[in-house]
Amino acid sequence: MEKEQTFVLIKPDGVQRRIIGRIMQRFEDKGFSMVAMKMLIPNQELLQKHYEELMFKPFFPCLICYMLSGPVIAMIWQGKDVVRQIRSMLGEGRNPLEQKPGTVRGDYALELQRNLIHGSDSCESAQKEINLWFNLKEIVDWKPSDLNWVCE
Numbered sequence: 001m002e003k004e005q006t007f008v009l010i011k012p013d014g015v016q017r018r019i020i021g022r023i024m025q026r027f028e029d030k031g032f033s034m035v036a037m038k039m040l041i042p043n044q045e046l047l048q049k050h051y052e053e054l055m056f057k058p059f060f061p062c063l064i065c066y067m068l069s070g071p072v073i074a075m076i077w078q079g080k081d082v083v084r085q086i087r088s089m090l091g092e093g094r095n096p097l098e099q100k101p102g103t104v105r106g107d108y109a110l111e112l113q114r115n116l117i118h119g120s121d122s123c124e125s126a127q128k129e130i131n132l133w134f135n136l137k138e139i140v141d142w143k144p145s146d147l148n149w150v151c152e
């Protein structure tokens with residue numbers, strides 16, 4: 001069974017716009033499995049760690065403020081090549097206006113900042129982000145019953 005995992009965060013605008021279900025549906029339809037999920041209002045310390053690489057960007061204070069503005073949904077998704085696949089399904093690249101229809105950002109977002117969703121950009125950052133947002137006890141080890149029909 002393919003155990004690659006990635007961290008996905010539906011940002012405050014995704015929650016407020018009530019598109020959580022539609023986003024998760026895309027990942028389930030592709031054949032990925034969710035192994036952890038929680039809703040929370042993240043605190044500043046957590047967000048500063050999550051976005052530490054962007055600390056010196058001019059938009060950093062604004063980004064933190066936006067991310068503090070309401071609840072988010074933190075998730076771990078598992079499956080074959082899941083890190084790369086989910087990045088491409090959410091619409092990689094800074095500007096949602098450049099993203100193709102069929103991607104989450106391409107279908108639902110117009111702005112650089114309010115882009116609805118985060119997905120880890122590498123296996124290394126996925127592991128780091130999973131450890132930052134989740135305890136081991138919150139991750140569920142389960143085998144989807146249709147797995148043999150999705151993966152050879």
Ligand code: IDP
Pocket residue numbers: 054059063092093094112113114115117118119121
């Ligand atoms: P990513 O989410 O596509 O991986 P990053 O460069 O890691 O993009 O940026 C993190 C988040 O910071 C973006 O998802 C977006 O919400 C916000 N952001 C990135 N660039 C800008 C900008 O130029 N202005 C405002 N917000 C930005």
